[in-house]
Amino acid sequence: MIVAEQKPFEEIKAKIAKANKVLVVGCGTCVTVCFAGGEKEVGILASSLRMATKIDGNPKQIDEVTVQRQCEWEYLDTIKDRIGEYDLVLSLGCGIGVQAIAEHFPEARVVPGLNTSFLGLPVEQGVWEERCAACGNCILDLTGGICPIARCSKSLLNGPCGGSHDGKCEISTPDRVVECAWDLIVKKLMARGELDKLLEIQPAKNWQTSRDGGPRRIAREDLMLAKE
Amino acid sequence: MADATNGYKSGSTLEKVLRAGQFAATAELGPPKNADAEVIRKKAALLKGYCDGANITDNQTAIVRMSSIAAAAIAVREGLEPIMQMTCRDRNRLAMQSDILGAYALGIRNLLCLSGDHQQFGNHPTAKNVYDLDSMSLLQMVKGLRDDNRFQCGEEIKGVNPRFFIGAAENPFADPFEFRPYRLAKKAQAGADFIQTQLIYNVPKFKEFMKRVVDLGVHEKVYILAGVGPLKTAGAAKYMRDQVPGMDVPDEIVKRMEEAGKGIEDKKAKAAAAREEGIKICVELIQQMREIPGVAGVHIMAIEWEEAVPIIAEKAGLLPRPVIQ
Ligand code: SF4
Ligand code: SF4
Secondary structure, eight states, X not given: OEEEEEOOHHHHHHHTTTOSEEEEEEESSHHXXXXXXXXXXXXXXXXXXXXHHHHTTOOOEEEEEEESOTTSHHHHGGXXXXXXXXXXXXXXXXXXXXXXXXXXXXXXXXXXXXXXXXXXXXXXXXXXXXXXXXXXXXXXXXXXXXXXXXXXXXXXXXXXXXXXXXXXXXXXXXXXXXXXXXXXXXXXXXXXTOHHHHHSOOOOOOXXXXXXXXXXXXXXXXXXXXXX | OOOXXXXXXXXXXXXXXXXXXXXXXXXXXXXXXXXXXXXXXXXXXXXXXXXXXXXXXXXXXXXXXXXXXXXXHHHHHHTOOEEEEEESSSOXXXXXXXXXXXXXXXXOOXXXXXXXXXXXXXXXXXXXXXXXXXXXXXXXHHHIIIIIXXXXXXXXXXXXXXXXXXXXXEOTTSSOGGGHHHHHHHHHHHTOSEEEEEEOOOHHHHXXXXXXXXXXXXXXXXXXXXXXXXXXXXXXXXXHHHHSTTOOOOHHHHHHHHHHTTXXXXXXXHXXXXXXXXXXXHHHHHHXXXXXXXXXXXXXXXXXXXXXXXXXXHHTTOOSOOOOO
């Protein structure tokens, strides 16, 4: 899923400073699951903003709504009649949600309340980790189901580098321990007797399928509605 | 067409020495954190004649320094053979290949291919890194430029192609230990002609590593130069032991460095005694490396202490350096 984190409260406050009527829009999907922009977080943020702006002597009308998925027109249509009433929309969706609002409601001014962080998963309660960099050409079959593009700090295809130590990546510090993805890959494949996979040199990656090839688009004829 | 190289891959001094079966010695020259060519000239004068080539580092530890290509070109002019380092951190395959063409045109003949230290701990931690290639695909690319006369994309090189003696690094003390000899084999397969290892202080562990390398027959495909270096102070030894990931400094070495200055009151004399011990340890390490099957030479890393190299080379019996026509 998409993992995001709420921006610092002061930053959010500054972003809405010039507006009088603000609609905080949450999203019921990824950011709800990672406790960043679901109905609950929208409620807390909206009331904190109401309180803070009141204390500052500049009370604002701050309303709230959470749509099931901010990244689909269909769900955004549920707020289409309301959105015009506000001079600012504060989206607690991921970056896609923010852009979907901006695109679907060209008149609306929308600001992001979250920092969209990565594609990942909760590894334990309250801890999320990156797992995929959406490179557009998945190689997980070669690496024991562990992604070196997203999880090796250098995206090496033939790791581990000389900085791998005790299972930790060379970028680790006492405060921030980062697992060495290649240590995980090598240990897993060796234990499975799949050394041959590790001995094969992975040539230079074709990054065209990645962001380097420009913004990406998938168009599937089989799903498109027939044009008149 | 390629230069006439008399059957050599590159015709570099390092290649000739290794091909002649001589025990090779390389050194290291760190470019300055400024634009002063004089620094390179001074360091080159210190190293010239005492090694078969000097590594010119490429923004080592992710700290901006004079480019390795420029510093290597200055070394060439000074008569010191450079081993130009190139990392995958700062450039993509376009920039790398154009620099490789340029480096060859400037007379540089040895190229060491590295992944590069992550920028996190350098002086520009907010930078974006590249890692278009890794050290393995960089080796493949440099070999392709030389042996297949082709750019990485497959397009033919019309005219002079860059013919480098290709190097790679390996850290025998990095994890997972069991996989390191295989990774070395992979580098040889990808195109490395020679390997320089990380600094070695734990000789038994390195011997174990080399035994596995020899068992795989990799030493017959690639020349392996063992990394050695003089310690300057007991503090440096401790720091390497405790703080530098992937470094293995046994307590015994730290103890020897501590003992060296003991009982000496005068600060200068105390420091000198420690440095002397550091050099002595380094010389002993070189003697031990000579005895290890599969080791074709040493890479002497005296970082910001180039003056130590002639002394070490002399004491270790590495002089005079062979001259091969
Ligand atoms: S290989 Fe690419 S698509 Fe597969 S998990 Fe890694 S980044 Fe994602
Ligand atoms: S230590 Fe491991 S994860 Fe970190 S850059 Fe090296 S190979 Fe990648």
